[in-house]
Amino acid sequence: MTQMVVPIDILVTLNQHYLKPVSVMLVSLFEHNPQQRFRIWLIHEAIPKPDLQQLQALIAHYQQEFTAIKVDGEQWRQAPTEGRYPIEMYFRLLCGELLPQSLSRVLYLDPDILVLNSVLPLWQLDLETSTFAAATHTGMTNLVTDLNKLRLGTDHAYFNSGVMLIDLARARQLVHFADIQQVLETKSDYLLLPDQDLLNYLYGREIKEIPEEIWNYDARKYAVYFTRSLGKNDLHWIIGQTVFLHFCGQPKPWDERHDNRFTALYGNYQRLTERLLARLA
Structure with missing residues (x-):
């Protein structure tokens, strides 16, 4: 009898400008988790239907499920946003x-x-009493964390919101728009990375820390990880152990100006994705 594989629910929230990058991300997800079932959930405000259909075709190619949820973003109009931090x-x-x-x-x-x-070990993580699991990006020292503690008035680590395992039952009890709105109204001037700052300010105590080298590797900081691990976390270690290689900051790996030791790796998945999309068009 074939054992049923329980699906992993993946969430992305973005606008149409990030459809190409999210396609690359999903291709890498499917390629490195070939036996796993996924349900992809996309929450958006105004992505055109033809663009959604193209993404759906890509996901269907891998025999995975896809659901798009359209949200009225009017309540967020006063929230701090920039070009690279959309609503x-x-x-x-x-x-x-x-x-x-x-x-x-x-x-x-x-x-x-x-x-x-494989993303399965994180999916199966026991969150215990925490609502979220996320990683910090500490560098060689805790200077950035200490500065963020001072800026936000917190007493815990500063977590990156790019990879988060979320207990939805707990989140429904904990996270309320009224609390978020109050912070946006009173502390907007202090929010440098708005949604990430909100996560840390309001819910930092509800986050279980996971190792960044495995679950949220900052692609800009190879030298830091290598030095901090006394040479253990080299490229061979990353390929074998790191699950999420995160291209934080600017420029992005799909930009011509991006040039570090992981640019070619990203380009390989980008070309693969482009060939797939061309075949599916």
Whole structure:
């Protein structure tokens, strides 16, 4: 008898400008988790239907499920946004309300990520009493964390919101738009990375820390990880152990100006995705 594989629910929240990067991310996810079933949930405000159909065709090619949820973003109009921080980034904070009540947990992923290994260990992580699991990006010292503690008035680590395992049952009890709105109204001047700052300011104590080298590897900081691990975390280690390679900051790996030791790796998945989309058109 064939054992039934329980699906992993993946959440992305974005606009049409990030459809190409999220396609690359999903191709890398499917390619490195070939026996796993996924349900992809996209929360958006105004992605054109033809673009959604193209993404759906790509996901269907891998025999995976896809659901798009359109949200009225009017309530976020006063929220701090910039060109690279669109309004859709806030949708992940309220995903407990926006996703079906039948879902008990979801794994949120930024579109500027490559998936290199199995995501199952994170999906199966025991969150214990925590609502979220996420990683910090500490560098060689805790200077950035200490500065963020001072800026936000917090007493815990500063977590990156690009990869988050979310207990949706707990999130539905904890996360409320009224609390988010109050922070936006009173502390907007202090929000440098708006949704990430909100996550840390309001819910930082509800986050279980996971190793960044495995679950949220900052692609800009190879030298830091290599040095901090005394030479253990070299490229061979990354290919074998790192699950989420996160292209934080600017420029992005799909930009011509991007040039580091992981640019070619990203380009390989980008070309693969482009060939697939051309065949499916």
